[in-house]
Amino acid sequence: MGGKTEVLGGALDEQDHDAEPARRDPVLRAFGLLGTMLDFDGRPFGVRALAEASGLPVSSVYRTLGTMTNAGMVRRHTDGTYDIGFEFFRLAARASVLMPVRRAAQPVLEELADRCGESAVLALYDLRSHKMMIKTYVSSGQPLQYRIELDAWSPIYRGAIGQAILAALSAEELDAAVARHGTDALTDSPGNDRASLDAELARVRERGYAFSIGAGIPGAVAVAAPIWGSAGDLLGDIAIIFPDSRFEPSREKALAAHVQAAAAEVTHRLGSPMASPYYKSP
Numbered sequence: 417m418g419g420k421t422e423v424l425g426g427a428l429d430e431q432d433h434d435a436e437p438a439r440r441d442p443v444l445r446a447f448g449l450l451g452t453m454l455d456f457d458g459r460p461f462g463v464r465a466l467a468e469a470s471g472l473p474v475s476s477v478y479r480t481l482g483t484m485t486n487a488g489m490v491r492r493h494t495d496g497t498y499d500i501g502f503e504f505f506r507l508a509a510r511a512s513v514l515m516p517v518r519r520a521a522q523p524v525l526e527e528l529a530d531r532c533g534e535s536a537v538l539a540l541y542d543l544r545s546h547k548m549m550i551k552t553y554v555s556s557g558q559p560l561q562y563r564i565e566l567d568a569w570s571p572i573y574r575g576a577i578g579q580a581i582l583a584a585l586s587a588e589e590l591d592a593a594v595a596r597h598g599t600d601a602l603t604d605s606p607g608n609d610r611a612s613l614d615a616e617l618a619r620v621r622e623r624g625y626a627f628s629i630g631a632g633i634p635g636a637v638a639v640a641a642p643i644w645g646s647a648g649d650l651l652g653d654i655a656i657i658f659p660d661s662r663f664e665p666s667r668e669k670a671l672a673a674h675v676q677a678a679a680a681e682v683t684h685r686l687g688s689p690m691a692s693p694y695y696k697s698p
C-alpha cells in the first residue's frame with residue numbers, strides 16, 4: 417500500500433478529499449483505524465506505528481484506541497501495544513454470515529464448483545473507491561489450485577474477475593475508475609491506453625462474460641460474469657479460477673455458460689430488476 421492506509425475504502429492522501437471527514441469524525445476515524453489495524457496481519461502495534469500507518473495524529477489515535485478498548489473492539493497488552501479485540505471479530509463474523517449477497521451466492525458457488533470441477537469465487541465491487549475484493553470462494557477439491565486471499569480490497573485490474581466488473585460500469589463510472597487508478601492498473605499490460613481498454617471491455621460485453629489466461633496470476637485461467645443487486649446496481653461478479661494445465665479451449669463455452677447461469681441465479685435471488693443478467697443494454 418506504499419505507506420498509505422485504507423480509510424473507508426479509499427487511500428488517505430492529498431488527492432483524496434473524501435477521506436478528510438474520517439480525520440474529524442470520531443466514528444469514521446475509528447472505522448478507518450480498524451481497517452489499518454487489519455493491515456498489521458495480527459501483529460501487535462503501538463500507538464505511533466498505527467498513527468504513522470494511518471496518517472493521523474498520535475493524540476487522535478491514542479484517544480480513539482482508548483474508546484475502542486473500552487468497547488472491546490481493541491485489546492491493550494501489558495507492554496503498551498495493541499491488537500484487535502474479540503468483540504470486533506464476533507461482530508465481523510456475524511455480519512459476514514448475514515451479508516445478503518454472500519448468503520445468496522454461497523449455495524450457487526457450491527453448485528458451480530461442482531458442475532465445473534473448479535474453484536468458484538464471489539468478488540464484490542466498491543463504487544466509491546473503484547476497488548474489488550474476493551469475499552468468499554468454494555474450493556474445487558482439485559490437488560492443484562490457487563490460494564485466494566479474502567476480504568482484501570485491491571484495484572480492479574488484470575484478469576477476468578476484474579474485466580467482468582469494468583465491463584459492467586457505466587461510461588461515467590469507468591472514467592472515474594481510470595482517473596483514480598490509471599489505465600496501466602486497469603489493463604493487463606503496462607502502457608495500454610484508454611482505447612485499448614475500451615476495446616477489450618467491448619469484447620467482454622459482446623461475449624457476455626470475461627475470460628483470461630495468465631492475467632494477474634501467472635498460469636491462472638478465469639471466467640467471470642457480473643451480478644446485480646435489487647436496485648439494479650453492480651455488486652461484483654461470480655467467477656471460476658483454475659490452473660491452465662487443466663484448461664482445454666474446447667471447454668471455454670461450456671464453462672462460460674455455467675458461470676453466466678450462476679451469475680444470473682445470484683442476480684435473481686437478490687431481486688434484481690435487471691432485464692439482462694450479464695450486462696446492461698447500451
